[in-house]
Amino acid sequence: MQHFLRHFFLPHHSNNHRAKALHIDSLLCYVLLFAILNLSIKIIHRDFPSVLGYATDIRVDALLASTNAKRISLGLNPLKLNATLSQAAAAKAQDMFSHDYWAHNSPQGKTPWSFIVNSGYKYTIAGENLAKNFSTSGGVVDAWMASPTHKDNIVKPGYQDIGFAIVNGVLNGEETTLVVQMFGAGGSPIAEVPKVETVIPEVAIAVEEPQKLVQGVGSSVFKPIFNIPTVTRDITFMFIGLIVGVLVLDGIVISRKKIVRVAGHNIAHILFFLTFFVALTMVQRGALL
């Protein structure tokens, strides 16, 4: 065992003074192993989603409580959950899945306001926040609060009502948990939404078609035995840690023994892997719009 570890992790005459873990055939094995890992995850997830899947715990009551807690902490009125606005949010979510888009306005030109008007809600001001692929209700609201344009909607004093839809589906080929949050206050139509130009709702109503509503939009709660994002991150970061560790050990031993060999530069490889480590920590599954 000791010989194997030395052969695999340390430069030695048995491995031509380069840790076996850094040999070309080993590097090729890592590429193949990760390719197999990715393929296995997709197959297991497809066939056994309760074993390997995407954990979510997003509920309307938690989203409402969290949103109102933010408002109350700023001295604002809490919003009332409005069934009509929730219907509009559900229709918007269904439209996004049906036409495969991730935007406030649909490719067919439908605006958020058209869904609100079609649901029967009459508003003076309205707004829409979108989120996808978050795993918890608190994560969704925290992300919205961290985004100035979405926060503006959450803490706008004029709103009275709020509606939510939480819908699972496939968007742009990716399994997605979509959260639509719609705000409103009664009266004649004026609308607001982050990063979207205000439109004249009367024009939109004239060209709008009736929306199909979706069922079961109150929550998305799923707890597989293994959560895919956790599994992939753990494996990836452990691998990078291991490979950087071997590069450091290999470099130290070679430097001390002053061995000259034909191989890549360890410090360069370490910097490269650390760069990717930092980049990978920046990857967020959840996204806002």
Add this chain to the structure above:
Amino acid sequence: MKLTYVNFVVLAVILASGIFTFWGAQNDKTIQLFVGVATAVAYVLWGMIYHALEGDLHVKVVIEYSLVGAIAIILLLTILWT
């Protein structure tokens, strides 16, 4: 020695640019993947130029850098698309 110093400054610029651009492309996985692949390719090219200047460029070294780049790309794919 001076040449090595300059080479590593160039490498630092390549990697820092990659991180900065990757960070700027948050919320767009396709662009992040493109940035990751571009950074890996730039690293492989840097490795080849570095070893050519050092006078120890060998096919084994080219394969090593290419595989290191491939590992980084598949790690990125693992995190981005699963």
